[in-house]
Amino acid sequence: MPVWQVALVLNLTFAVGLGLGYAGWGRRAEALDREFDAARAQVERLERERAACAPGGRAGEQQWEGRGVVRAVYPRLLIITHEEIRGLLPARTTSFRPASPTLPGTIRVGDPIRFSLRGTLADDAAVVAIERW
Amino acid sequence: MRALLLTALWSHLASSVLLVGAFFMLLLAGPPRATTARRWDGTVVAGARLLVLVALGSGIVWLLVRTAVFENRPHAALEPRAVWHAVLDTWPGLVWLARHGLLVVLAAFLAIRANVADSRNWIAARGEALVLAMLALALVSGSSHAAAITPGTLSAVAVDVAHLLGTGVWLGGLVALAPLLRAASREAGADARPYAVLAARRFSRAALIAMLLLMASGVMNALAQVESIAGLAGTTHGRLLLAKLAVLAPILVLAAVNRTRILPALSAPDATVGRSAMRRLTAFVGLEAVLALVLLALAAAMTLTTPARHGEPVWPLPFRLSPDVLRDVPATRWRALLGSQLAIAGVVALIASLVVRRRRAPVLAGALALVAVGAGVGLPPLVVDAYPTTYKRPLVTYHAGSIASGMATYREHCAACHGATGAGDGRPLPDLRSAPTSRRHAGELFWLVSRGGPGHGMPAFEGRLSEAQRWHVINFIRALGAAEGSKTIGRQVELDRAWLIAPDFTVAVGPLAPGALRDHRGRRLVLLVLYTLPDSRARMTELARSYDVLSVIGVEIVAVPTHASPEAIAELGASPPVLFPIVTDGNADIVETYRMFAPGPHAELLIDRQGYIRAIWRGETGRMPQASAVQAQVEKLNEEKSPPPFPDDHVH
Numbered sequence: 001m002p003v004w005q006v007a008l009v010l011n012l013t014f015a016v017g018l019g020l021g022y023a024g025w026g027r028r029a030e031a032l033d034r035e036f037d038a039a040r041a042q043v044e045r046l047e048r049e050r051a052a053c054a055p056g057g058r059a060g061e062q063q064w065e066g067r068g069v070v071r072a073v074y075p076r077l078l079i080i081t082h083e084e085i086r087g088l089l090p091a092r093t094t095s096f097r098p099a100s101p102t103l104p105g106t107i108r109v110g111d112p113i114r115f116s117l118r119g120t121l122a123d124d125a126a127v128v129a130i131e132r133w
Numbered sequence: 134m135r136a137l138l139l140t141a142l143w144s145h146l147a148s149s150v151l152l153v154g155a156f157f158m159l160l161l162a163g164p165p166r167a168t169t170a171r172r173w174d175g176t177v178v179a180g181a182r183l184l185v186l187v188a189l190g191s192g193i194v195w196l197l198v199r200t201a202v203f204e205n206r207p208h209a210a211l212e213p214r215a216v217w218h219a220v221l222d223t224w225p226g227l228v229w230l231a232r233h234g235l236l237v238v239l240a241a242f243l244a245i246r247a248n249v250a251d252s253r254n255w256i257a258a259r260g261e262a263l264v265l266a267m268l269a270l271a272l273v274s275g276s277s278h279a280a281a282i283t284p285g286t287l288s289a290v291a292v293d294v295a296h297l298l299g300t301g302v303w304l305g306g307l308v309a310l311a312p313l314l315r316a317a318s319r320e321a322g323a324d325a326r327p328y329a330v331l332a333a334r335r336f337s338r339a340a341l342i343a344m345l346l347l348m349a350s351g352v353m354n355a356l357a358q359v360e361s362i363a364g365l366a367g368t369t370h371g372r373l374l375l376a377k378l379a380v381l382a383p384i385l386v387l388a389a390v391n392r393t394r395i396l397p398a399l400s401a402p403d404a405t406v407g408r409s410a411m412r413r414l415t416a417f418v419g420l421e422a423v424l425a426l427v428l429l430a431l432a433a434a435m436t437l438t439t440p441a442r443h444g445e446p447v448w449p450l451p452f453r454l455s456p457d458v459l460r461d462v463p464a465t466r467w468r469a470l471l472g473s474q475l476a477i478a479g480v481v482a483l484i485a486s487l488v489v490r491r492r493r494a495p496v497l498a499g500a501l502a503l504v505a506v507g508a509g510v511g512l513p514p515l516v517v518d519a520y521p522t523t524y525k526r527p528l529v530t531y532h533a534g535s536i537a538s539g540m541a542t543y544r545e546h547c548a549a550c551h552g553a554t555g556a557g558d559g560r561p562l563p564d565l566r567s568a569p570t571s572r573r574h575a576g577e578l579f580w581l582v583s584r585g586g587p588g589h590g591m592p593a594f595e596g597r598l599s600e601a602q603r604w605h606v607i608n609f610i611r612a613l614g615a616a617e618g619s620k621t622i623g624r625q626v627e628l629d630r631a632w633l634i635a636p637d638f639t640v641a642v643g644p645l646a647p648g649a650l651r652d653h654r655g656r657r658l659v660l661l662v663l664y665t666l667p668d669s670r671a672r673m674t675e676l677a678r679s680y681d682v683l684s685v686i687g688v689e690i691v692a693v694p695t696h697a698s699p700e701a702i703a704e705l706g707a708s709p710p711v712l713f714p715i716v717t718d719g720n721a722d723i724v725e726t727y728r729m730f731a732p733g734p735h736a737e738l739l740i741d742r743q744g745y746i747r748a749i750w751r752g753e754t755g756r757m758p759q760a761s762a763v764q765a766q767v768e769k770l771n772e773e774k775s776p777p778p779f780p781d782d783h784v785h
Contacts (some may be wrong), residue, residue: 002251002253002257003254003258004254004256004257005260006242006247007258049401067644067645068645069643069644071701071702071710078710079710082645083645091645091646093712093713109705109707110643110703110704112643
């Protein structure tokens with residue numbers, strides 16, 4: 001076989017090897033990363049749904065736990081400066097609807113609290129439990 | 134161990150570079166016809182076979198020694214599991230594997246004793262070897278210092294690849310060219326002389342391009358890896374680079390002589406003259422190649438040292454040049470201006486001396502004299518004292534906690550001499566609040582605080598204060614100077630005049646995970662409110678009511694009560710609700726620091742998105758602005774066309 005043909009075959013082998021390597025492993029690794037992220041999000045969601053499976057829970061509801069400081073208390077609204085609520089909201093000040101008007105109880109402005117939210121989305125999540133931290 | 138690592142790396146790098154140059158030179162010279170030229174072709178290919186083995190062998194030694202260094206156990210070099218781990222589980226190991234795979238393929242390719250009498254086969258054989266050698270060399274960048282640069286990794290690696298390949302073409306080509314010139318300069322090699330002259334001419338052109346590429350990529354590499362004059366002169370990495378430049382200078386002189394004097398002489402009609410020129414060219418090319426191998430050893434040593442930008446510079450000289458002197462001593466401006474103009478005239482004359490053909494020597498001498506006189510006149514006024522720690526990086530950030538701690542240390546150890554305000558209180562001491570003190574490098578203040586000033590009665594605090602405490606004091610001195618300057622900052626934002634860095638602080642609201650002022654950088658403006666109840670209550674109510682509007686236009690309010698209390702949020706009451714962050718922990722540090730800029734029971738400071746204080750409302754609550762006035766200043770900042778760069782977290 002002439003040398004120029006050997007060189008050509010060698011270069012083609014390199015090119016095909018690189019292409020197959022990327023197609024076989026590179027893309028597979030990216031797909032696995034995406035699958036892993038999706039599976040983790042699904043597990044977290046299922047855990048929150050399981051936590052929400054208390055009496056009175058509706059289908060598709062999830063439960064989130066948060067920690068914060070009470071900034072304002074109204075019968076139908078609680079304003080809380082909270083840490084990140086995993087899977088729902090970043091750390092910020094947010095207004096939440098209490099599940100019942102009597103829920104805030106003796107909670108006052110400035111109190112550090114732990115609270116539970118239940119709902120399907122951030123918009124309809126209501127505070128279902130609250131206690132001083 | 135380090136010497137062995139350096140030797141292995143140098144051997145590996147040199148053999149990889151020579152391989153590229155060998156095949157580049159063969160292709161550049163073209164298929165050989167004359168007997169001597171064919172013999173040279175065979176010698177170069179035989180040498181390349183040896184070089185591949187050296188590259189593989191030294192690469193394996195390098196891997197083993199590196200494994201031992203990483204594992205911190207000499208025996209790890211002989212443990213297959215440790216070596217396997219170093220190859221497969223680390224990025225440099227994977228790059229090593231890819232490179233050595235290519236070298237093995239190249240070795241196998243060169244081992245084939247194929248018939249290359251036909252030009253097409255000869256070009257294919259040499260071209261394929263060049264491609265494989267270039268790939269193996271270029272991949273070195275994949276695990277070099279350039280690969281660690283972020284952001285811009287891709288461009289840094291591309292520049293490094295260009296530098297490596299340029300080295301391969303130039304240095305490797307030189308080494309391959311030398312035996313051809315030597316053979317052709319002999320009586321027996323006369324048949325190859327036209328071929329050698331053609332090869333030398335072609336190489337001269339290629340080497341010029343390669344050298345320009347090397348210099349451009351070298352400058353870009355230096356800018357990325359060294360970053361500063363302090364890094365260049367004060368770190369091992371920087372000094373190795375200076376040594377490289379020192380070796381490069383004679384190489385450039387030799388190359389210029391070769392190109393301008395010897396190459397034209399090769400084509401002299403008299404065969405004897407041409408032969409003697411060829412002998413001289415052989416000697417010069419050989420010398421150039423030896424110097425280039427020294428250059429490569431320095432480059433290998435650089436890859437084993439921490440890049441200057443990450444190193445701690447130790448300034449080697451007792452002085453440095455500072456243009457700040459021109460601001461502090463106006464009388465020196467004329468002298469510096471005169472010196473700079475003379476030097477510029479000298480540089481222009483220097484360029485002219487390269488262009489003119491007649492009277493070049495006197496023009497060159499005059500140009501050099503002008504540059505020397507210009508430097509002699511203009512530089513001395515810029516000289517200021519410098520110390521080994523001049524460019525030392527502070528241990529602690531410019532943070533309210535550090536400034537407050539420095540303030541306490543200052544009161545205990547420094548105020549007796551320098552006065553409570555830093556003004557010296559009548560003593561003949563430098564005013565610590567003055568602009569010249571503020572312009573001194575933090576590392577210089579660190580040296581003076583640590584070692585004292587023997588001539589001025591300043592004691593050394595190295596043994597009395599920890600390093601962190603000394604840096605806290607320096608942060609406080611910086612804040613003193615900043616506070617003095619901040620008197621010019623008032624209630625109106627001055628556009629495009631951002632200079633007063635807002636010291637960072639911790640924003641702790643109740644027991645929640647704390648944030649920091651710098652978390653808002655690049656995102657929101659901050660209105661920092663220092664308040665005292667009950668006097669500030671009306672103002673806090675007004676701010677609570679206008680929070681929605683301010684929030685919409687990009688402002689976050691951070692309120693700090695001057696008296697720390699865990700009940701601070703409750704004390705503000707429930708109506709209207711105060712929804713912005715109220716700092717309930719670490720207040721004392723923030724209040725002490727920011728009161729240096731804005732004293733009084735109530736003050737408000739507007740901090741822009743970059744982290745600079747742009748407006749200050751000082752004093753009583755009655756003098757505080759209406760919400761609309763704050764909005765007007767915020768809108769001015771929102772319309773600012775060219776925001777300043779983010780300030781560094783450390784003082785300089």
